[in-house]
Amino acid sequence: NGAHYKKAAKFSDHMKTTSQAASEFSKNNTIQQQRCLLPVFSVREELMDVIRENQIVVVVGETGSGKTTQMTQYLYEEGYGKWGMIGCTQPRRVAAMSVAKRVSEEVGVKLGEEVGYAIRFEDCTGPKTKIKYMTDGVLLRETLKEDDLDRYCAVIMDEAHERSLNTDVLFGILKKIVSRRRDFRLIVTSATLNSKKFSDFFGQVPIFNIPGRTFPVQTIFSKTPVEDYVEAVVKQALAIHLSHPQGDILIFMTGQEEIECCCFALKERLDQLEDAPELSILPMYSQLPADLQAQIFEKAADNVRKCIVSTNIAETSLTVDGILYVVDCGYVKMKVYNPKMGMDALQVFPCSRAGVNQRSGRAGRTGPGTCYRMFTEVAYKSEMLEVNVPEIQRTNLGNVILLLKSLNVEDLLDFDFMDPPPQDNLLKSMFQLWILGALDNTGNLTKLGRKMVQFPLDPPLAKMLLMGHQLGCTSEILTVVSMLSVPPVFFRPTDRQEESDAAREKFFVPESDHLTLLHIYNQWSNNKYRGDWCARHFLHVKILRKAREVRSQMIDIMEQQRLPITSTQLEWDTVRQAICSSYFHHASKLKGIGEYVNCRTGIPCHLHPTSALYGLGYTPDYVVYHELVMTSKEYMQCVTAVDPEWLADYGSIFFTIKETDETKLRTEKKEAIEAAAMEAEMDVFRRQKAEAAKR
Ligand code: ADP
Ligand code: MG
8 A cells, every 4th residue: 555666767778869869760660669669668567567456556657758658558458458448538639639549550550440539529439449548528428328437447547637627527436436346447647746646535546657768958047027928939949940959849838829920920030031941830739620730740851940839738748759949938728717707718827837847848858958938937936836726626617517416426515526626616606507497496407407418518508409499499509509619610811801801791690690600501501511612701611510510419419318300490589599598697788889798797898890790780789698708808709689588588587677678686586596505505514514523
């Protein structure tokens, strides 16, 4: 118990290569020889022994040591696959896809056969699949259908240090499964941090350390605070490229827009210089098409330096060999609950110290490297947290609550969380489910709630689908929901903005952005789902195809639930009613010219310039929106005009029609809400007392 397996590095001679020899080696050697060079290979037997003798093992190793790509294969080669699949979860979809592809190449099979992956709305596995990479969300949903995960013989929970919401919930569920199934193996991997905490949570299970093989990295802080980190990063990367010896550059940025901006600036400035050496600039973010993502792993032409500009996906999830320089902006985008908006939002925050240290580590994989930090040492010491706050403590828990409730976890406060969510969060999220009608007054799942869980969608979207069923327009709502589940379909090239804006306007449905999306999809379908039609109308065909896939998967679930596909043809008012019925908590009222305020909170919010309503200058008295985004001001994203009567009907919890037509909180309902919240709090209080009594 509590034994630490610290194995001395066993470098065989040919492994003690210099960086250059190593890269030569990977160029000239087979994929199988490359596998033998990874640090985990040198401890393979010891690792397999520990896993054989222990049902749960925590494995710790530097990024790039081969945890993700090799351990599944080792288990497979040891014969574990005979009893079931070997699963490996990832917090990020991109990582699940990219790693599965790599492993299928290493095993020498077609992706989707023996080695496959599954992410939300995309299942690339088959009857032969033995090694399955997936997002943690996918495995969590699988526990709904099969509570003991009988199809798996082992699960590797990868990137546990990320502490994603779904991974945290899986911890508690898998711990139970292990106690029920003696044949099941659970491996939790982490990039060095927090391993003791994981081991303790599972009952002092062994921690296996993969000996690292890293080179020193020199970190250089900015001397003064940086005003514009995009600019600072671009300058730094150029300075490296123009005056430093060979070695690839990895830049950390927060998101797609910044990354594109950075790539553009780098290219533009290099073009202005006379005889600057060539630089291969490669963006990397989750919405980037898969073929472009794969480019970061490809070798650049001889003597051409690579410069990868990435989100924090390259922090620990993906490893690119050959990086000698890291440029770190010091920020990261995270999902947090924003009390002002009353919902989760992606926001930019300073990284944690653990995060920036991981980032600098990326420079020392192939040789001694350098990390340039676009922040001061003072900021590092005084403004950064030691580690990030786990997602479970900072986001809306609606989905998780629905899932756990349907797994018959009646008392959420009793669930085995590594770090329990703040009670306030739980109550707020339960309240939102209650207003949607998914939970009853006692906090139990309603019939509606039970149906909502079946869809891999956020609760309001699931509700929208089910309301579509009641109102007889599931076909239309399926399209709306699918279009909302994919990235924006409009294509707006910088050099043809006016033309593309004009093309977009042709699709506008005056009273609704949701209906505009529906209209586009229907037109595409009328045009036989053709790609050239999309190109002519400045629409991303790949994204529309994705929406079509999502739609067909949702139809499968509808069929399993015996919900018929119904259509109102062109009676789109019912469609707007279904939207209103699930988004009344996002209702806004016209206040000034083009200016709205949220009916409940009074917070000002604006029509977005890309909205059909804005484009056509139509400002109805009441609208509901899909989400609020905060840029220069609060913008409502995806807006639909609604009748105040609908708000009173569907959102009677909040709204009632006064003679003046104004909306107002109905006091009795408000009291009921308060009573429910009070009840929940009393429960907590009672439990605490009971627990104190036990002690
Ligand atoms: P860890 O999980 O310990 O961080 P990985 O198993 O992800 O390590 O990586 C092991 C090696 O596999 C690394 O050298 C990495 O460069 C390589 N690798 C991983 N994914 C790919 C890919 N898609 N293409 C090429 N090489 C890859
Ligand atoms: Mg990994």
